[in-house]
Amino acid sequence: MTGSGLGREMYALVERLYPLCRSITGDGVRATLDIVGEYVPLEIHEVPTGTQVLDWTVPQEWNIRDAYIADATGRRVVDFAASSLHVLGYSVPVAATMPLAELRPHLHTLPDHPDWVPYRTSYYRPTWGFCLSQNTLDALPEGDYEVRIDSTLADGHLTYAEHVVPGEVPDEVIVSSHVCHPSLANDNLAGIAVATHLARALAEQNPYYTYRFIYAPGTIGALTWLARNADRIDRIKHGLVLACAGDPGQLTYKKSRRGDAEIDRVMRHVLAASERPHHIKEFTPYGYDERQYCSPGFDLGVGSLSRTPYAGYPEYHTSADNLDFVSPDAMADTLALCREAFALLDRNRSYLNLSPYGEPQLGRRGLYDALGGRSDTQEAQLAMLWVLSLSDGKHSLLDVAERADLPFDTVALAARALRDAGLIKA
Amino acid sequence: MTGSGLGREMYALVERLYPLCRSITGDGVRATLDIVGEYVPLEIHEVPTGTQVLDWTVPQEWNIRDAYIADATGRRVVDFAASSLHVLGYSVPVAATMPLAELRPHLHTLPDHPDWVPYRTSYYRPTWGFCLSQNTLDALPEGDYEVRIDSTLADGHLTYAEHVVPGEVPDEVIVSSHVCHPSLANDNLAGIAVATHLARALAEQNPYYTYRFIYAPGTIGALTWLARNADRIDRIKHGLVLACAGDPGQLTYKKSRRGDAEIDRVMRHVLAASERPHHIKEFTPYGYDERQYCSPGFDLGVGSLSRTPYAGYPEYHTSADNLDFVSPDAMADTLALCREAFALLDRNRSYLNLSPYGEPQLGRRGLYDALGGRSDTQEAQLAMLWVLSLSDGKHSLLDVAERADLPFDTVALAARALRDAGLIKA
Amino acid sequence: MTGSGLGREMYALVERLYPLCRSITGDGVRATLDIVGEYVPLEIHEVPTGTQVLDWTVPQEWNIRDAYIADATGRRVVDFAASSLHVLGYSVPVAATMPLAELRPHLHTLPDHPDWVPYRTSYYRPTWGFCLSQNTLDALPEGDYEVRIDSTLADGHLTYAEHVVPGEVPDEVIVSSHVCHPSLANDNLAGIAVATHLARALAEQNPYYTYRFIYAPGTIGALTWLARNADRIDRIKHGLVLACAGDPGQLTYKKSRRGDAEIDRVMRHVLAASERPHHIKEFTPYGYDERQYCSPGFDLGVGSLSRTPYAGYPEYHTSADNLDFVSPDAMADTLALCREAFALLDRNRSYLNLSPYGEPQLGRRGLYDALGGRSDTQEAQLAMLWVLSLSDGKHSLLDVAERADLPFDTVALAARALRDAGLIKA
Known part of the structure; x- marks a missing residue:
């Protein structure tokens, strides 16, 4: 398949995943992994609520069926059915009628981008809320509104998945993508799509290393994976976190905490040799799940590849990170770079x-x-x-x-x- | 007390110390330490002449009551009473009358600065001499002159003092100032004044480290302190030599011999963060008592803080290093930088x-x-x-x-x- | 002797060596070493054909008495007697008459420099050939030519020589020059001449190190020396390969494989301190016999000094590398730099x-x-x-x-x- 053919295929995958309401637990993650599983076989892991994972505990599972704010006429002025972003992630259930003044503290907007809906969550502090555009909020007359969030927070499971491309040696390279964000295309459906097609490409090449692809919710998912694999961490020789892989910006590689890990040198070399404009960033303990893989106890040689990086674009964590913000060409370019890098890493002895x-x-x-x-x-x-x-x-x-x-x-x-x-x- | 209030207080201390005739031994050092002892309690050490200190021996003690050159009319054309600089330090006693031609080899001037009186010593080669301005010398008619130096060189003691600010841990930071120079304001009354007020400020802060302030004659005093503390040198974790702390120049930090000692990094960081114009100099085995603290057997992490450094200004070692050459503001600035640096060092774990x-x-x-x-x-x-x-x-x-x-x-x-x-x- | 006197003496040595037909074995090498032996006493080593030297085997010895191409009238259009370059080094004997078309694949020219004769060899693949100018070739009419190479390839010996300047300690500095090139003045008669006069100069100075001068054919000669001295290699503390020492270019020092060997630092320091324009090159595993001395098993601190380096000038390996291409002054300058460098190295403790x-x-x-x-x-x-x-x-x-x-x-x-x-x- 040509690069642009692969780009279109990745874009199609992003389109299928886009409407689903993902969070760090729940059926949206399962539905996402079901679709990814059509491309590469996945081993699904379900970890019960209350399981201790390192310093953390797997939280209750959150699911949501419906949510809206309706005005006095019954018209839904904010509706979860229109976008999964409209509900504050992990909102507790609510069913009430209240005046706008009482509702306001539960409403999140982006005054600087009055057309956009923000993405907000509250995983570990029980509350509820809605996200909407500033324009929508400004148009709401005072008066009573019906507020309803039909969600459940109950003991259940945290779900993550793995796909392994076997290699000549048991030494592993991990490729990790977070799967917990709702309808945000670049962050991180593009990363999921690139990872998935990277796995398919590697399988055709009988690689030297064993490549393990991890699809897990951000932070708690990576921590769960690390906790459950602590006794085999020393097999992990290299790794890459893939995120924000489809926007129009230049490629950006963020080094591992070590700064001189082999993956750092490989990425720097391949980006320079490719003559693509690009950025190399030093490690910071902020960003995606490289935070966990690079925590000082593990200190894995795991870097992070993005196009425009974490929080580096105005559309970040807003409804503007939509299907127009990512492109087949950008994803194909990210995939091509990954293939070049792993082709080098795989032979670098x-x-x-x-x-x-x-x-x-x-x-x-x-x-x-x-x-x-x-x-x-x-x-x-x-x-x-x-x-x-x-x-x-x-x-x-x-x-x-x-x-x-x-x-x-x-x-x-x-x-x-x-x-x-x-x-x-x- | 405000910075400028502290500046005025340090300047007042300099003014009191200025007239005293200090040398590497003798009552001038004792009188100096008596005054400093009014500000911070001092432990005075008296080390007998002849004591072996490392490769050196404590010399005889030198004291001087009067000295002059008088012309044929009895008029004192050079008079120790006017300035302690007029006598070559450690001059042996002399009482003679001789023609100017015979006297000339004993007269020291600064032809390039005809108004200034140089500062000269001869600690280890017995001789005598006078320092005077070139203009004074040029005005002397030929003829006989009465020459008198009423000094004594006799077995006695070398005097130095310590002041300790106790800390949470016995690990020590030393702050060392030389107290052997006669009427020179910047070199080193300003250093003595800044050190003394630094000690007072640290005492109010219950520091982590134990801070030891050393007031000792240059070279032989530092060697004596090192010799008498050889068995506890490993407690010294960091140190600073304070000298030339009151002139109008930029702050200058000279690194320890190690070059990457913690004090070196702290001073570089604090100077940069303070946005003061400043200089950082590499170590050289020439300068003040960092020469001794950084000798390869000890190799302590001791740097040196000055404004204009050692021998870096025309007034250096001349009568122009007087009370006009130093200012309250400059000393307050040096003190402030020291406090910032030690505040950082003290928390840097x-x-x-x-x-x-x-x-x-x-x-x-x-x-x-x-x-x-x-x-x-x-x-x-x-x-x-x-x-x-x-x-x-x-x-x-x-x-x-x-x-x-x-x-x-x-x-x-x-x-x-x-x-x-x-x-x-x- | 003055620098220019030494330059003239070195030039005279180059002139004497120039006509001889050297190769990696044979009487040309022996004649060369006989002449060098008039300047410094040499220990000559003869190593039999078939001797295993590291991964290589000493080849058969090659000698040549005469060679020519004669046209139908009997006129020698290419004649070994005119230049040793005219015969492909290690040519097997041939005596035949053949049309130009059949002869052509055996003829080597330099189309870009139609007046020059190239230098070519075929040590390890038995063949024969002639080197001539493109102009000569272009002037040859079609027709039959008599071709004769009166050479022998037979069991014999590989010849190399050593000269030792004894020092205070048995630790050695080696100076190595290749002696296998026929009538090429810069590459490497100039190197031989500078090495020889360097040996004479060192002998006058009672050096600290023992200096060993090695005159050996390139590659196989250096390998032979290494193989026969493997058990005493750890005495070699420093070394220098001398080549291309007489051309008009700037001095060029090529670092050892280590890159920070003492000889590397000494040469860099001396070249910089001398204020000569010069080049410092990083090691590459291509060039002269530093390739062998710096192979990873030995990894000696051996650099290489040239003027214009290996293959860096158009005259390289052509008849234009003749007596006009080298000068007394250039050789005197190379010698002076070597003396400065070894004077420093010898005292650097x-x-x-x-x-x-x-x-x-x-x-x-x-x-x-x-x-x-x-x-x-x-x-x-x-x-x-x-x-x-x-x-x-x-x-x-x-x-x-x-x-x-x-x-x-x-x-x-x-x-x-x-x-x-x-x-x-x-």
Whole structure:
């Protein structure tokens, strides 16, 4: 499938997921994972309310069927059926009639963007509320309004899913996307779509690493996954949080807490080599679930890839993060970058020169000819000399490529030829 | 007391100390310490002549009552009573009459500054001499002159003093000022005055560290202190040499020999954060008593704070370093910077996150509210996340502030809140 | 002898060596070493064909007496007697008559430089060929040509030589020059000449290190030397490959693989201090025999000094690298730089301050006077303080000079005075 074909397919997935009312628990997450499961097989995990996960506790499950504010004539002036954003996430049920003055403290707007509806939640403090545009609010006459939120907060489960692309080795790369946001296209349906198609692409390549895709609610979902996988965390060698993957902005990579993890170097190298305009940001303990993966007890080599990053665009956490804000091309571009990065990461190993005293005689082994007849023969031979020179167990192929100022692919091909000739070993 | 009030009080102390004839030993040092002792209680140490101190020996004590050069009419053309600078420090006694030609080799002037009297000493080579202005010398007719120096060089003592501000821990910060220079205001009466008022300010704050103020003659005094405290040197965690603290120049911090000692980072940070124009200089083994504290056997984290540094101004070691050369405002500014620096140093500790696996749930502990209601709530919360992220025992709060690009105070307040909540420990 | 006198003497040596037909084995190498042996005594090594040297095998010895292409009239249109470059190095013998069309694949020219004859070899693939100018080739009419190469490829020996300048310690500095190129003046007769006169100069100075000069064929010769000296490689502390030492370009130093070896720092310092325009290049595993000395198993601190470096000039490996391309002045300049560098390296040691607690009393030991009476007294005293400060076993005198921003000679003189006074020891 072409890049733009993949872009359109990812966009179609975003369109299907967009209307669902997701939260950190509940049936909206399940419905989302059901749809993703049509693209890649998912293992679904249901974790009961009250389960201790690290410093946190899995909360009650929230579900909602209907919610509205109706005026004296019975007309619904704010209606959950029109957008899942209209209800404050995790609102407790309410059924009452009250004057506008009493209702106002429960109404959330964006005065600076009077047409937009904000996205708000209150997961851990029981309350209720509605989100609406400033214009809608301004048009409401004083008087009594019927307020109804038909939600339930009850013992249930937190739901997350995993998809594994098996590799040659049990060492894992995780790709994590949050699935808890309601009708917000860029944050994070685009991330979910790119992750899903990345998984499909990797499966076709028999990768070296085992790739584990995690679809989980933000914060509490990642914490739950970490708590349940604490005894196998040392398998996680690298990772990437995917979010805000479809907006028109430049690609942005945010480094892991370590700052010099292999994934950090790979992303920096691939973004630079791709000649895409892009940004590299230092780690901050604020943002998406890299906060949890990079907490000092785990300190995993997990970075975060976005286009415009967390909270970096006016449409962020508003109704303007809609299907017009994301594009097939942007998602295809994000996916392409991920594939380039993982193609490099997957081949980036350190080798040991088995003939380290002086140069081995390459000609005798046909290693000049092995790569001869190509216009880049001289570069290929230089790459072999570099790989031999730096294969002391302390330098990866990426180190070689950067020190030699040669394309990684050239270096990786040289390493393969040398390995096949028995001159180096991993 | 306001900054300018403190400035005037420091200036008044300088005025009182200015006329005294100090040297590396003798009653001038004792009189100086008596006056300083009116401001802060001092422990006076008297170390006998001949005492071995490291590679050196405490010299004979020098005292002087009178000295002059008188012309044939008996008029004193150079008179110690007018300025303690007029006699070469440590001059042996002399009482003679000699022609000007014979006297000349004993006369020191500054031809480039014909109005100024130089400051000269000869501690370890027995000789005598006078310092006078070039103009005075040029006005002397040939002829015989009566020369008299009524000094004594005899077994006695070297005098130094200490003042301790007790802290929570026995770990010490030393603040060292040299007290051996005669009537030179900036070098080092201003340093003595700033040190003394710094001690008073620290005492009001129940500091974490124990602060030890050392008032000692340059070189031999610092060596004596080091020799007598060799077995407790490992208590000295940080230190500052204060000198030339009152001139109109910019603040200058000279790093310790280590170059990356905590005091070096603290001073650099505070100077930068204060937005004062300032200079940071690398260590050189030349200057004030940081030479001794930073000698490779001790290698203490001791830097040096001046305004215009050692030998960096024309008035240096001349009669022009007088009461007009220093100002209340300059001393108040130096004192303020010292207080800012020690306020930071005193709180700059490394913490250990006691809940390092994932983020702890701050909301449950009221840590959002703990700092809520303030305009800087968001910065305070970010600071808590940064402290949690970097509290791995390897990062100090200053590391956190610099990496997070947050004010140190914000970070320190966040750390206190987290510590009070049992989430981190020192 | 003056610099220009030495330059003329080196040039005369290049002139004598120029006509000889050198290769990686054979009598041309022996004749070359005979002539060099007139300047410095050489130990000649003959290593039999078939000897295993690391991953390689010493090849058969190649000798050549005559070679030509003659036209139908018997006129020699290409004649080995005119230049040793005319025969492809290691050509197998041939005696045949063939049409030009059949001969063409064996003819090597430089179309971009139609007057020049290229230098070509085929050491490890048996073939034969001639090198000639494009103009000569273009002038050849079609027709039959007599082709004759009177060479032998037979079991024999590989020849290399060593000259040792003994030092105070058995630790060695190697200086290596390749001796396998035929009539090419810069590459590497100039290197041979500079190495030889460097050896003579060092012998006059009773150096600290033992200096070993290696004259060996490129690649296989260096590999042979390494193979035969594997058990004493740890004596080699520093080294320099000398090549292309006589052309008009700027001096170029190529760092060792380590990049921060002492020789790298010394060369960088000396080149900068000399204020010569120059280039410093990072290591690459391509070039001269630093490839072998720096292979990861040995990883010696061996850099490479050239004027215009390897393959960096159009005349490289052509008949234009002739006696006009090199000059006495350029060789004298290269030699002078080598002498400056080794004079520094030879004195660059780390000392231990034997009186590290506080400053030792220099005056008591006459160390102010020891260096007094000179215009640079103050610099000399500062150098003593710096040496004392940094003589903690972790800093070399070069470290001191660079940190203090003082001339190395001043620092070395200060260290000698302090050592003589018993204040520091090596």
